[in-house]
Amino acid sequence: MRRYTRLYWEFAKSHMKVMMEYRIDFLIGVFSVMLEQFASIFFVKVVFDHIEQINGWSFYEILFIYGIAATGRSIHQIFFDNLWTLGWQYIRPGKLDRLLIRPVNPLFHVVADRLHQDGFGQLIIGLIILGTAIPQLDLVWGAAEIGMLVIMIISSGLIFVAINLFFATFSFWMIDSLPIVWAVFNMSDFARYPLTIYHKGIRMFLTWVVPYGFTAFYPAAYFIDKSGYKEFALWTPVAAIVCCVIAYAFWNRGLKAFASTGS
Template sequence: MEYKVDFLFGLVGFFLIQASGIAFINLVFKNIPSLNGWSYYDILFIYGFSQLPRGLDHLIMDNIWIFARDMVIQGTFDRYLVRPINPFFQVISERFQPDAFGEIIVGLIILAISIPKINITISIFNIIIFIILIIAGSVIYTSIKLFFASFAFWIKNSINLVFMVYNISTFAKYPISIYPKAISVLVQFIVPFAFTAFIPAEYILGKVNFLYGVLGTVLCAAIAWILAYGLWTKGIKSYESSGS
């Protein structure tokens, strides 16, 4: 926040981006009473929930984008390898993205509006599960981003690949049952963004059981992280620095 105007524009920018998504939902429900069995407040809840793990990942792990674009091709990754600290920790520690508070605040506001309108039991157990699901969803976001960013070790610049895959996360803001089967399979089992928002929200709304909604999300986060960090460490072993 040292650069106050830049911080303010970034924060307002994310508010406006999320506002456009909410405006789209309102536009749809002005013309139809429900969407494939989902009510207006159900979808609003899913949309609000989706902002929290995404915002948490954006807040802490944003420097992965810089790695994908610059660090290998410019050779600046070298400095992380000569220090006695984990290279991944160094990469994520160099950048903290306060713009993400825009996503998180909007998400919390939407949840505060939608929760009183739907049948959700608020208890200590459910709050703990809610926090676990947000953390697991954030791990999935980070893992997917890290996995595809790690291809930079071989192709030097993987920013376009990361950007292309990351955009698939847009599907997770809405019920995946409204999409064709191919997209549903894609976001559940190939690039599992559905476990960052829709499936956890579906559990909270009482539409799937604990095994799939909670344990499935945590298991997906664990597998995604193992695969992503495994590729990252393999990439470090293949790293050749940049030429002159």
């Protein structure tokens, strides 16, 4: 574990050096992602200019859900973005072989191969949203609440990672599963709004099958009493751990299958 932490640091240092060399591109990346997020928040704001609440949720409460999703996703985007490229960057051109002949865990290597600059834009905008929403909510914030918020955000990020990892793993059998990963990732858009607005079937799906509900709605619901999900929301970290374990086990299976067919 300590070895991998140090190794990650070395990888990250190299990436940062490169990023600093292309400063303009770094800024374009950060700025464009911020604008992208800002556009979708502004949409919600425009709608709320004309109404009071959606399904009992005020503008700032929805903003809060949004903020948790954006911050959680930034963890995924900054550190684990390379999972998207497993098929076309590693398996198709045979570059995965390069990782398999090194004395490190291949998943670690894939993940460490990239640090995604645009994710920093996501992080900044996520924190800004949270900073805007939280003071407007009728909550008491103590150390325990802040600690819980951090845990919830990390869990949210891990669920994003686990879901992407799980579906990227299909690349071991079909060379590039990017379309699947992309389609599944788009489901995370559901989680921007209170799950209670959806049909029951969709709610169940986002809770038990592809658990994007735990990336935003449930963590936010923990802090908002009237939601009625306060207790259920406590399962968020457990959901994150279970997702990661399942995804990693599936990855290992995929890797094994890859070793017997060799692409």
